[in-house]
Amino acid sequence: MSKHSFIIDHHGGAAVxxxxxxxxxxxxxVHARHFLDNALAPLQVVMDIRDNSDGRxxxxxxxxNDRTDREGMMTRIDDKFATLQAAGKKAFVTYIMAGDxxxxxxxxxxxxxxxxxxxxxxxxxPFTDPVADGQTIQLAGQRAxxxxxxxxxxxxxxxxxxxxxxxxxxxIMGYYNPIYSMGVDKFLTAAVDAGVDGLIIVDxxxxxxxxxxxxxxxVGINFIRLATPTTDAKRLPKVIENTSGFIYYVSMNxxxxxxxxxxxxxxxxVTRIKQATDLPVVIGFGVKTPEAAKTFADLxxxxxxxxxxxxxxxxxxxxxxxxxFVKTLADAAHS
Amino acid sequence: xNDLFNSFMTGPDENGRFGDFGxxxxxxxxxPLILALEEQYEHAKTDETFWAEMHDLWTHYVGRPSPLxxxxxxxxxxxxxxxxxxxxxxxxTGAHKINNxxxxxxxxxxxxxxxxxxxxxxxxxxxxxxxxxAKFGLKCVVYMGAHDVERQAPNVFRMKLLGxxxxxxxxxxxxxxxxxNDALRDWVTNVDDTFYCIGTVAGPHPYPxxxxxxxxxxxxxxxEQMMAAEGRLPDTLIAAIGGGSNxxxxxxxxxxxxxxxxxxxxxxGKGVNAKMEHCASLTGGRPGVLHGNxxxxxxxxxxxxxxxxxxxxxxxYPGIGPEHAWLHEIGRAQYVSITDVEALxxxxxxxxxxxxxxxLEPSHALAHVIKIAPTLPKDxxxxxxxxxxxxxxxxxVAKALGFEMGDFA
Ligand SMILES: Cc1ncc(COP(=O)(O)O)c(C=O)c1O
Numbered sequence: 001m002s003k004h005s006f007i008i009d010h011h012g013g014a015a016v017x018x019x020x021x022x023x024x025x026x027x028x029x030v031h032a033r034h035f036l037d038n039a040l041a042p043l044q045v046v047m048d049i050r051d052n053s054d055g056r057x058x059x060x061x062x063x064x065n066d067r068t069d070r071e072g073m074m075t076r077i078d079d080k081f082a083t084l085q086a087a088g089k090k091a092f093v094t095y096i097m098a099g100d101x102x103x104x105x106x107x108x109x110x111x112x113x114x115x116x117x118x119x120x121x122x123x124x125x126p127f128t129d130p131v132a133d134g135q136t137i138q139l140a141g142q143r144a145x146x147x148x149x150x151x152x153x154x155x156x157x158x159x160x161x162x163x164x165x166x167x168x169x170x171x172i173m174g175y176y177n178p179i180y181s182m183g184v185d186k187f188l189t190a191a192v193d194a195g196v197d198g199l200i201i202v203d204x205x206x207x208x209x210x211x212x213x214x215x216x217x218x219v220g221i222n223f224i225r226l227a228t229p230t231t232d233a234k235r236l237p238k239v240i241e242n243t244s245g246f247i248y249y250v251s252m253n254x255x256x257x258x259x260x261x262x263x264x265x266x267x268x269x270v271t272r273i274k275q276a277t278d279l280p281v282v283i284g285f286g287v288k289t290p291e292a293a294k295t296f297a298d299l300x301x302x303x304x305x306x307x308x309x310x311x312x313x314x315x316x317x318x319x320x321x322x323x324x325f326v327k328t329l330a331d332a333a334h335s
Numbered sequence: 336x337n338d339l340f341n342s343f344m345t346g347p348d349e350n351g352r353f354g355d356f357g358x359x360x361x362x363x364x365x366x367p368l369i370l371a372l373e374e375q376y377e378h379a380k381t382d383e384t385f386w387a388e389m390h391d392l393w394t395h396y397v398g399r400p401s402p403l404x405x406x407x408x409x410x411x412x413x414x415x416x417x418x419x420x421x422x423x424x425x426x427x428t429g430a431h432k433i434n435n436x437x438x439x440x441x442x443x444x445x446x447x448x449x450x451x452x453x454x455x456x457x458x459x460x461x462x463x464x465x466x467x468x469a470k471f472g473l474k475c476v477v478y479m480g481a482h483d484v485e486r487q488a489p490n491v492f493r494m495k496l497l498g499x500x501x502x503x504x505x506x507x508x509x510x511x512x513x514x515x516n517d518a519l520r521d522w523v524t525n526v527d528d529t530f531y532c533i534g535t536v537a538g539p540h541p542y543p544x545x546x547x548x549x550x551x552x553x554x555x556x557x558x559e560q561m562m563a564a565e566g567r568l569p570d571t572l573i574a575a576i577g578g579g580s581n582x583x584x585x586x587x588x589x590x591x592x593x594x595x596x597x598x599x600x601x602x603x604g605k606g607v608n609a610k611m612e613h614c615a616s617l618t619g620g621r622p623g624v625l626h627g628n629x630x631x632x633x634x635x636x637x638x639x640x641x642x643x644x645x646x647x648x649x650x651x652y653p654g655i656g657p658e659h660a661w662l663h664e665i666g667r668a669q670y671v672s673i674t675d676v677e678a679l680x681x682x683x684x685x686x687x688x689x690x691x692x693x694x695l696e697p698s699h700a701l702a703h704v705i706k707i708a709p710t711l712p713k714d715x716x717x718x719x720x721x722x723x724x725x726x727x728x729x730x731x732v733a734k735a736l737g738f739e740m741g742d743f744a
Contacts, residue, residue, distance in 0.1 A: 128640045129512065129625060131519040132362050138506060150637040176360060177624045181638025203360040203624065207350065228364040230526055235367060253364055254524040 076197040077169040077222050077245040080119055081280045081301065091246075091302025092117055092293070092333040093282055094326060095173060097124035097140035098157050099149025100313055106144070107157055109313065112323040114168045117330025120282075121161075122200065122304065125154050125174030132202045134257035136307040140314055151178040151187070155194045162195035171198035171224060171245075176212065184212055188219050198222035198245045206238045213242050226250050227273055229265070236276050246280040247273060249300065254285070257307030261286035263295060270300045290332035297333040305329050343590035343667050346658065351540020351628075354664060356657035359539045361627045364523045369627075373541040375442050380548070385441065392437050393552065396470070397427045399434075401553075403560035403718070408688045409704075416571070416711035418704060419564075420691070420721040421557050421585065430694065430723035431553060431581045432534055433463040438549035440467045443530035450474045450529045454518040456483055456511035456577060457649030457696065458490025459723055460534030465499035475499040478518045481509035483648045490727050508642040511577070511652045515626055535578025536656030539627030543656050550584025557718055558588055565716060571596040571707075574720040575700040576670070577614075577649045579656035581722035590667060599659060600700045602650035603672035604643070614643040615672040616655040617663045625653075630660040646675040646731065647695035649723070677702040679735055682725065694723030695731065 074082075084091050094113060100106050113121055126141035126149050133141070158170050172191065179187045179201070191199075199216055206213075206225070213223040222245030230253060231239050240247065249270055251261035266283060273281050283296045284304030297303040308329075312322050346353040359369060379385040393399040401422045410418045423431040443451060451473050455461030461477040468475035477494055481503040484491050494501050507513035515538075522531045536543045536550075561569050572589060574582035576599045589595045604613035613619060616631040623632040625640055633641040633653035645651040662668040673681075678695060681702035685693045693701060697720060704719050711717075725732070733740055 127638075128507070129516050131516050131626075132364075132523065134520075145639060152637075175624075177632075177634070177640070178638035180622075180624050180629075181634065181636075202362050203627070205359060205361060205363055205366045207359045207366065226363045228362075230364050230367045232367060239363065250364065253526045255520045258524075 075169075075220060075222055075245065076167065077120065077171070080167070080169050081246065084119060085301075089334055090297035090300075091119045091280065091282060092297065092330045093120040093122060093284070093302055093304040094118045094309055094329075095122040095124055095284075095304060095306030096313065097126060097137065097144050097310055098154040099126060099144030099147055100124075100140040100310065101143050101316070102147040103149065103153060103157065105313070105319060107160060108319040109322055110157065110161055111165075112319060113326060114165055116323045116326040117334060118168070118326060119302070120169045120171060122171045122173045122306070123154060123158060125151060125172055125178060127175040127178060130175060132255055134255040134307065136257040136311050136314065140310045143314065151182055152190075155190050155196070158191075158196050159194035166195075169197040169245075170195065171200055171222075172196055173200040174202070176201050176203050179212065184215055188215060188221065191221060192219050196221060198224050200224045200226065200248060202226070206241065209242050217242065217244065224248055229253050229269060233272070236273065240277045240279070243279065246282050246301070247277060248304065249273060249281055249283045251283055251285045251287070251296070256285060257311075259286050260288065261292065261296060263299070266296065267299055274300070290328045293329045294332040294335060303333050343662070344587065346661070347540060347544050351544070353543075353658045353661035355622070356630050356660040357540055357543055357628050358624075358657075359627065360624050360629065361539045362523060364526065365519075365539070368522070368526055369539050369541070371446070372442070375446055376541050376545050379442060379445070388441055389438060389549075393434070397433055397437070398425060399552065400556040400560070401425050403557055403564065405564070406689050409685070410708070412688060413705060413708040415713065416708040416715035416717045417713065418708060419561070419569070419716065419718045420689075421553060421718055423553060423581065423720060423722045424691070424693065424697070424724035428459070428463045428466050429726065430459040430463070431550060431584060431720070432460040433466065434552055434584065435534070435546050435549040435580060436460070436463040436467045436532060438545070439530070439532045440464075440471060440473070443473070443532070444471060446530065448528060448530035450476070450525065451532050452476045452478070452518050452521050452525075452529055453532045453534060454478045454511065454514040455490075455534060456480070456514065456651055457647065457694065457723070458483065458487040458494065458727060459649060459694075461499070461501070462490050462493050462497070464532050464534075465494040465497035468499065469497045476521065477501050478504050478514040478521070480507075480511060480514045481505045483510055483514070483651075486731050487648050487727055488730065510642065510648065512640065512642070512654075519626070535580040536583045536658060537578040537626060537628060537630070537654060543628065543658055546580050547583040547587055547656075547658060550580050551587045553581065553584035553720065554586060554588035557585060561716065561718065567716075568592055568595055569716040569718045570594070571598060571711075571715065571717045572720075573598045573600065573700050573704055573717060575600050575602075575650060575696045575698075575722065576655060576659065577602075577647075577652050577696060578654070579659045581696075581720050583656060583658060585718070585720045586662075586668065590662075597662070597668040598703065599668055599670045600703045601655070601670060601672045602645035602647055602699060603674040603677070604645045606674055607672050611641050612644040613672065614645045614650050614652060616653060617660065617670040618672050620653070622660070628657045630654050630657045631663070646678065646735065647699065649694070649696040650699065671703055673699040673702040675735075679732065681705055682728075682732060691721065692725040692729075693721060694725045695728045697722050698725075
């Protein structure tokens, strides 16, 4: 993969991105309010371009002009679901905590996930007060923080992963405060630079979309929302409205890693959501075994497993053993 | 009065914001619940039968109005401002917390909820919740940090006597913040039958506004009582701040009385310094998002929440209600901090001079009174919110002063 370095300059109502290395010089005009606001002086951004695609296209994908233009834009997540759908397969999504049990261990596990059959990686951002998580993920966050993990290091981990995997979507999942503390603009710039594709921020409901969801959409990052059993028919459109990438259906009222998901409770809810949106619906919370992974993957467009994997990392299983377990889940979900 | 453009009393806006603070930062599972609560509360606010029930309970069950008491010997000793104490420590259950609990439990009953959960630090909110649940025959579960279970043991036993289940929380440092985390985890798990009764002016909208409104009875009474006693408004209000509910309750009715100075007292722990061994969110923190609202928080450079430290379990919280954050930023109220040592001295002075054993929380407010009263003229009127009694704290104080309870045998 190659890095392209751009000089951004003003041009009337648009910004022009000039690549400093391409032959012939790649130019891209965008009505990028986001960049214009910040580009009082020409500034430099570094972007990832996919190996096998022509630079111009990829740039257009990762730098949406504005919200209306974005609708037609494909992200790495959209690509992945399109590819899976074409192959008649369900998505297998895993959650791991960045920095658990330390930076190197979690990077090693992360790097092995695509080969183990993982289609989308949720990279957990540790936080001291994870109110939506059960003990397994609480402890994982604590281990990561004790080992010195930060938001900066989590973005660095995503970026390192991107160096040799340009197709597996990375979704950062966590809580808002570390991002708010870094500053939303600064975070989004760094996330785009690191090759992050989506965000699941548990404590940002649609009522707070102006905080991060809308700015993220402007830079082409999917904001993936959770729909839950309490999301009734009246509320569902609001939940779907600014969601992109996929919808994460939370199988139960509760926290991660505790109860077991129940098919007869989930099935009608997934049907209800699928009637309201064309977005893929992925089911998570309370899925722990290969059998359950298959059952719930089949109910929607994919399945998420988190705590069952995090538990193995936490008890000190070697990355190879963790990945072997992940493979059994992936194989089942894909079968 | 009532100049809406220049009023400080119109907040929050429809998104639950006081300026940039407040909001609804909760998971999707909880969103429909807090919207349902908001709807219920908006209805209750203008419903006369709701307020009639509140006033009846405040009068006959809590013992309101609480007196406004001229602390004559303290005033004399300090030699300056005239000091009044708003005696909310005389309420049933021994603190201001029950003012708010009654309001929330009436709402819970109207919403058909049968199980009440609460977080508690000092145990006063837990005791108040357990009390009102016992009165109405509701199931009550109280989350309390393991460290607080230890240092507020008398209150743990009171809650048990009242039929509540007390769940010690061992995550974090085992204080109020951790108790609130686990209460929120309980709530997302038990959405159908459970009502979360928050004990302070924090959490997602509508809690900060709702708890403030229920506690405002303190300030309303104080205003009338001061008019009756002195024929004019006070010059200065002083209250201790954990999450900030007793303070908001006293301050709110005076916000548009521009000549009234308003001072909130945060817990300075071992001193407001780089080591963060304190709970002074406004003095030593910066804005962040926790427990459903944006406010000032003690946090590190990465946005991880720090534990804080205070001898007083009720003040041992790394955040503060969003309305205080706003009042601080616009300069309508002033916020200071008082150390553990200063609070302990004030505690003893109050026992000595006034025959009142104060809780450690208002001892912080009193310590600030002790600091400023001597510098003020004799016709300067101070109201300090004596928001809780110290029975629950005698073990902590004995330990801090080097006594063994067994020594008295
Ligand atoms: C007597 C007393 N005062 C004050 C507080 C702190 O809470 P708030 O700041 O909400 O009044 C507590 C909390 O437990 C308390 O028990």
